[in-house]
Amino acid sequence: xKQKTLFLFLLRxxxxxxxxxxxxxxxxxFGVSLEKDIWxxxxxxxxxxxxxxxxxxxxxxxxxxxFIRESEGExxxxxxxxxxxxxxxxxxxxxVLFIELxxxxxxxLVAPSFEKDELKSLLTMIKYVAPCLLFHQxxxxxxxxxxxxxxxxxxxxxxxxxxxxxxxxxxxLAPTMGIYSLLVSYYIGVFLFLILIFYQIRKKKILIFxxxxxxxxxxxxxxxxxxxxxxxxxxxxxxxxxxxxNLVSSIDVGMVSALDYSKKFSEILSSVLTSVLATxxxxxxxxxxxxxxDSEFIHEFLQTLQIGFLILSLFIAIFTSSSSHxxxxxxxxxxxxxxFMTIISELTMMYSWTTLPFxxxxxxxxxxxxxxxxxxxxLLGTIMQVLNILFNYFLINKIGVYIVPYSIIITNLICGLxxxxxxxxxxxxxxxxxIKYSFVLISTVLIHKYLTSYIxxxxxxxxxxxxxxxxxxxxxxIMAILFKLEESFYVINLFKRVFKFKL
Numbered sequence: 001x002k003q004k005t006l007f008l009f010l011l012r013x014x015x016x017x018x019x020x021x022x023x024x025x026x027x028x029x030f031g032v033s034l035e036k037d038i039w040x041x042x043x044x045x046x047x048x049x050x051x052x053x054x055x056x057x058x059x060x061x062x063x064x065x066x067f068i069r070e071s072e073g074e075x076x077x078x079x080x081x082x083x084x085x086x087x088x089x090x091x092x093x094x095x096v097l098f099i100e101l102x103x104x105x106x107x108x109l110v111a112p113s114f115e116k117d118e119l120k121s122l123l124t125m126i127k128y129v130a131p132c133l134l135f136h137q138x139x140x141x142x143x144x145x146x147x148x149x150x151x152x153x154x155x156x157x158x159x160x161x162x163x164x165x166x167x168x169x170x171x172x173l174a175p176t177m178g179i180y181s182l183l184v185s186y187y188i189g190v191f192l193f194l195i196l197i198f199y200q201i202r203k204k205k206i207l208i209f210x211x212x213x214x215x216x217x218x219x220x221x222x223x224x225x226x227x228x229x230x231x232x233x234x235x236x237x238x239x240x241x242x243x244x245x246n247l248v249s250s251i252d253v254g255m256v257s258a259l260d261y262s263k264k265f266s267e268i269l270s271s272v273l274t275s276v277l278a279t280x281x282x283x284x285x286x287x288x289x290x291x292x293x294d295s296e297f298i299h300e301f302l303q304t305l306q307i308g309f310l311i312l313s314l315f316i317a318i319f320t321s322s323s324s325h326x327x328x329x330x331x332x333x334x335x336x337x338x339x340f341m342t343i344i345s346e347l348t349m350m351y352s353w354t355t356l357p358f359x360x361x362x363x364x365x366x367x368x369x370x371x372x373x374x375x376x377x378x379l380l381g382t383i384m385q386v387l388n389i390l391f392n393y394f395l396i397n398k399i400g401v402y403i404v405p406y407s408i409i410i411t412n413l414i415c416g417l418x419x420x421x422x423x424x425x426x427x428x429x430x431x432x433x434x435i436k437y438s439f440v441l442i443s444t445v446l447i448h449k450y451l452t453s454y455i456x457x458x459x460x461x462x463x464x465x466x467x468x469x470x471x472x473x474x475x476x477x478i479m480a481i482l483f484k485l486e487e488s489f490y491v492i493n494l495f496k497r498v499f500k501f502k503l
Contacts, residue, residue: 032254056230083219099130142197233381262347285370309437319352350405361416371424
């Protein structure tokens with residue numbers, strides 16, 4: 001399991017590299033501008049609508065599918081999944097038509113302060129973006145089906161390839177099409193991704209497209225009913241994103257873009273953590289729980305918890321000390337002014353710290369979901385999102401845009417610790433790991449920050465980042481040895497095998 005998790009992390013980190021190039025190109029061509037704000041507001045609002053309706057079902061599909069397959073057999077599980085695929089496709093088409101016919105509803109929600117030409121541009125963009133909802137949902141279901149059959153790598157290869165193609169078309173189209181190049185490149189990339197995903201489903205002979213009878217709505221309703229407790233937190237969570245954009249857009253023109261640029265680094269890592277946990281950990285924990293293998297459940301959970309903490313230790317250490325170098329490297333060639341560059345740099349550092357409480361919230365939430373405590377998970381998720389909205393709404397005028405990452409840190413940490421208290425089995429080993437790996441993370445970040453503050457390198461930002469990253473990795477490795485983490489022994493044994501000498 002650990003090897004699968006590490007390899008999946010590696011594939012995701014390759015995609016992070018592509019995402020960084022995407023950020024740099026976007027900053028180069030569009031900078032901090034009204035048209036970039038319009039693209040973010042329209043694209044985000046459509047995906048928010050999609051997540052509010054389908055997010056809960058997408059997150060719980062793998063668990064429910066495995067439960068049905070274990071109890072009723074594969075044929076019945078596939079028949080019910082066919083109904084899910086059919087009705088989600090049909091409902092998604094209706095959702096797209098709704099956006100096309102009533103786009104003003106979205107405009108009032110995401111940008112109430114926009115007027116005249118701004119409103120017209122946003123209206124046009126939302127209509128063009130609307131079909132993204134359908135393709136996004138189809139890709140989510142396709143990946144979930146492959147994951148349910150333990151096909152983890154093919155979706156990642158396909159996604160990576162489509163992301164690279166997306167970059168190519170941005171470069172080719174941006175000079176002539178402007179901001180609409182982002183839209184065209186998205187559609188080309190997602191079409192390729194869907195073709196590859198559904199090709200793999202057929203290749204693996206997963207009989208999901210063979211309908212011998214009209215799909216039953218009651219089979220679709222089974223997935224809906226299982227996901228029902230999660231609809232409230234997902235809806236409130238997506239509402240929180242809309243309210244956040246709404247509040248930030250009222251501060252200053254370009255601030256939405258600045259916030260979007262700054263949160264991209266942490267969002268990419270958070271999406272990696274989310275996908276890896278949902279792809280590998282949840283199915284493993286669900287099977288262990290249904291088969292009453294408690295020790296196996298705890299073992300798999302701890303393995304992932306440890307790996308996650310080590311990755312976050314490296315990430316937070318680097319961005320706490322070097323956020324300005326990242327921002328300068330990726331965005332300096334664009335049209336972003338000094339003031340916004342400073343804001344983006346500060347927010348980037350703050351957002352790097354949001355990944356830790358988010359990871360704690362997420363992994364313990366996955367443990368609750370996999371052990372039949374989905375209602376507890378959903379309730380705490382709802383509380384977290386409500387608190388997040390309240391923090392942003394009441395404090396944004398006092399603290400400014402910086403309240404957004406602050407609220408994420410506070411709310412995720414509160415609800416994550418409550419979920420830790422609700423862990424379904426004995427927490428003794430879990431508590432030990434949390435304490436030990438937290439000390440490793442904090443020690444690594446503080447030592448790295450101290451050392452880099454005394455090192456001034458008048459060289460290119462890329463070289464500074466490489467040096468700081470290597471330094472962070474060395475410090476983390478030393479901390480792992482000092483705290484006797486099991487991962488340090490794996491690395492030492494790897495060195496022994498590679499270099500064939502005794503340490």
